[in-house]
Every structure is written in structure tokens, then in C-alpha cells.
Amino acid sequence: MSDAPSYGFDTLQIHAGARPDPATGARQTPIYQTTGYVFRDADHAAALFNLQEVGFIYSRLTNPTIAVLQERIATLEGGAGAVCCSSGHAAQIMALFPLMAPGRNVVVSTRLYGGTVTQMNHTIKRFGWSAKFVDFDDLDALKAAIDDDTRAVFCETIANPGGYVTDIPAVAEIAGAAGLPLIVDNTSATPYLCRPIELGATLVVHSTTKYLTGNGTVTGGCVVDSGTFDWAASDKFPSLSEPEPAYHGLKFAETFGPLAFTFHGIAIGLRDLGMTMNPQGAHYTLMGIETxxxxxxxxxxxxxxxxxxxxxxxxxxxxxxxxxxxxxxxxxxxxxxxxxxxxxxxxxxxxxxxxxxxxxxxxxxxxxxxxxxxxxxxxxxxxxxxxxxxxxxxxxxxxxxxxxxxxxxxxxxxxxxxxxxxxxxxxxxx
Structure with missing residues (x-):
């Protein structure tokens, strides 16, 4: 669906990212229950591993079933790309991973799911990161909390548990003025009720376990990249703007442009953190999104x-x-x-x-x-x-x-x- 943006939400939730299976003609996206993929030849394999060609290498990184889900969620959110992973909590770490470094902090809303509060308050300290909790209704306090070591701002669209709604445009304006990405957890709203990217968000995270799947069967997470943030505008995000030693000095922002964050999430995040979604789970979520x-x-x-x-x-x-x-x-x-x-x-x-x-x-x-x-x-x-x-x-x-x-x-x-x-x-x- 190359002209997908011209379609309505109800059409996209069924068709985005999906095509009849070229081998069998199967109309529903098949579950590609495989770990590896046969390369055409040695040159093809080398091109894939050098990120010179897009394709399938190993299912910790990429899988055809999961690829359809990633494209569908990215399309519904109005993003450039997406990376699916094993849970909503995994998605939050995946979102922060390219941005943070020891000594850096993220400014987060006080109105968050309890597990996220624990993750931000305790777990990320093991990486040498820290979080500053701020009432996002107090915009002056939000501005004051941002310092030279801040690398992101994080909130939920509709906060769990109280249903509090964040003023995303106001928060996005403050984050943007500071040269920082705004990460919005859109789990409770879904892209049907809110599209945070249109309101100024840089990244959107989901626990696909919840409304997107909708039937309480599988866990999953997703990070959607807006494709609009200039990662090379400052020296704050070297993982994306500076040479990557593991890929012979490749610069993600320079090489992949609007898809820099997405490719980093696959080539570095999934490769090294290994928080992979399974194709069976992706299949259940795809079916859930259809309704x-x-x-x-x-x-x-x-x-x-x-x-x-x-x-x-x-x-x-x-x-x-x-x-x-x-x-x-x-x-x-x-x-x-x-x-x-x-x-x-x-x-x-x-x-x-x-x-x-x-x-x-x-x-x-x-x-x-x-x-x-x-x-x-x-x-x-x-x-x-x-x-x-x-x-x-x-x-x-x-x-x-x-x-x-x-x-x-x-x-x-x-x-x-x-x-x-x-x-x-x-x-x-x-």
C-alpha cells in the first residue's frame, strides 16, 4: 500500500503493511515460525550484515510477520518506522537505549504506570541513568528539571491508572526548545484516539499487550519513530550521529535519515538487548488491530x-x-x-x-x-x-x-x- 496515507483508519488497520503471501497467495499474514533465512549468496549475506541492503537475517533482528506489524503500527501512528519487541517495558528501554549514557537523565511525568515508575526510579540506575519526576501540569517545573545531562522527556497520553490526560503539545514545545525528543506512551489511548506524533512527539511507545491486541493473549511492545527529529543537530546523541564502530564507522543519522532511530533499534537494540517479539505474538496482535x-x-x-x-x-x-x-x-x-x-x-x-x-x-x-x-x-x-x-x-x-x-x-x-x-x-x- 504505497499510497497508504490516502486511506482511512479503518482501512489501514486491516491492510497497512500486509500483502498476499508471494509464495502461496495466502491472504492473512502467515506466521513465519523460523529462526534463520537462506541468503542468495555470500555477497547478499555481506550486504545484509553491513546494513547495505534491507532483508531478513535472523529472527532476533527481523521476521516477516513482525515486519508487517511494525509497518501497520507505524502507519496508524503516522510514523516513519517502528520496532516491535517483547513487552511494553522492553519498548521503553529500547526507546531510551540510543539516547542515554551513564550520567544522563530523563525527565518523566509523575503520572505513570506503577511498573514504569519502578523502572525509571530504580532499574535504569543499573545502566547509570537516572530519572527526574515532575508534575507535567507544572510547565515551569518541567522546564526547570531539564539540564545539560537530560536526553529525553517521557509521559503517557492517558496515564495509567487515573486516566489523566497529558497536554502533549505544551510538553512537546518545551522538549523541542531544549533540543530533546519527547517520548509518549500511547498504550491507553491507541492511535485511534490520539496520534501523539501529530501533537509534537518524537517517539511513541506501546504495550501492544493491551488495546492493540485487545484479547489478553500475548505480550508485546513497540517503538514508533516520527522520523522528524534531527539527531545530528547537537552532540547529545552520539549513538545516532557519530560513527558506529560495530558497522565500520557508519553514521545512522547520516546513512538512514528519517529512519535512523528505527534502524538503530533493530541493528543495535534488538541485536544486543535481544528483547525480541515472537512471530506468533505478532500474528495475534495483527488480528487484534483489525478491529x-x-x-x-x-x-x-x-x-x-x-x-x-x-x-x-x-x-x-x-x-x-x-x-x-x-x-x-x-x-x-x-x-x-x-x-x-x-x-x-x-x-x-x-x-x-x-x-x-x-x-x-x-x-x-x-x-x-x-x-x-x-x-x-x-x-x-x-x-x-x-x-x-x-x-x-x-x-x-x-x-x-x-x-x-x-x-x-x-x-x-x-x-x-x-x-x-x-x-x-x-x-x-x-
């Missing part, structure tokens, strides 16, 4: 109806859904995510921590699962699970206070979901 727009419409419709009901219930202190007119982020959500504020949000149960635990245990349709973005409605008490490793202050800052429950609204009948919440609240607050 992405249909599912997201129902997710949003159900979430709005459930949130409106919860907001009126006297057993509930507050609801954080940005799709409610009462939300302080309502106007921002309409600008950033005009098709809807997603299907992820929290609410506070009267009675605090103990009532939350009782509530979760009493639900029947909602599944108590440490996941989101499934067709099934999911629930979790973040303070005792996904955000358990954080301090109480960090839990509150990230929207996972002890009295808060997170909902991921599925595509079931909304009235059935409300009835289930009703009976569980009755037992939890009796």
Missing part, C-alpha cells in the same frame, strides 16, 4: 456510561474519568483525544483500603487482573498490587491512593457492568 476502531468506540461508549453512573453514586467519593464534564481534564481530553477519553479510570470507594479490597472480591463480571485494554472488563486495587512497591506519596501522586480502584472497561453490555458494580459496592460498603 481496533470498532473496539475502541465501544470501550469509550461503555466507559462514559459507567463513569456517569459511578459519579452519581453516594458510595463513591470521586471518579477520575476525563470524559466527564466535571473532570478538570475534560477540555484537554477533547483536544488531545477528540474521539473519547479512553476506557481506563479510577474511582474512590467510601471506606478506604478495606472497602476497596471487599469491592474487588465481590465483583462477578469484572475480572481481577493486572492488565488493561482487554475486551473483558478488568479491575484492580493498584495500591495493593501494581503500585505496591511505591511509597504512599508516590501512590497518591500517580493516582493510585489506597482508597482508589482502577477499572478497565470492556465491551460487554454496559448495563450488566453497572449492575455488577452496584452489587459489589453494596457488599463493600454495608
Amino acid at each position: 481496533l476502531s470498532l473496539r475502541m468506540e465501544r470501550h469509550v461508549q461503555n466507559a462514559r456510561k459507567v463513569a456517569e453512573w459511578l459519579e452519581k453514586d453516594p458510595r463513591v467519593d470521586y471518579v477520575t474519568y476525563a470524559g466527564l464534564p466535571s473532570s478538570p481534564y475534560y477540555d484537554r481530553a477533547r483536544k488531545i483525544c477528540p474521539k473519547g477519553a479512553g476506557a481506563l479510570f479510577t474511582f474512590a470507594v467510601r471506606g478506604g483500603y478495606d472497602s476497596c479490597v471487599k469491592f474487588v472480591d465481590a465483583l462477578e463480571i469484572f475480572s481481577h487482573v493486572a492488565n488493561l485494554g482487554d475486551t473483558r472488563s478488568l479491575v484492580i486495587h493498584s495500591a495493593s498490587t501494581t503500585h505496591r512497591q511505591l511509597t504512599p506519596e508516590q501512590q497518591t501522586a500517580s493516582g493510585a491512593a489506597p482508597e482508589v480502584v482502577r477499572l478497565s472497561i470492556g465491551i460487554e453490555d454496559a448495563d450488566d457492568l453497572i449492575a455488577d458494580l452496584d452489587q459489589a459496592l453494596a457488599k463493600a460498603t454495608a
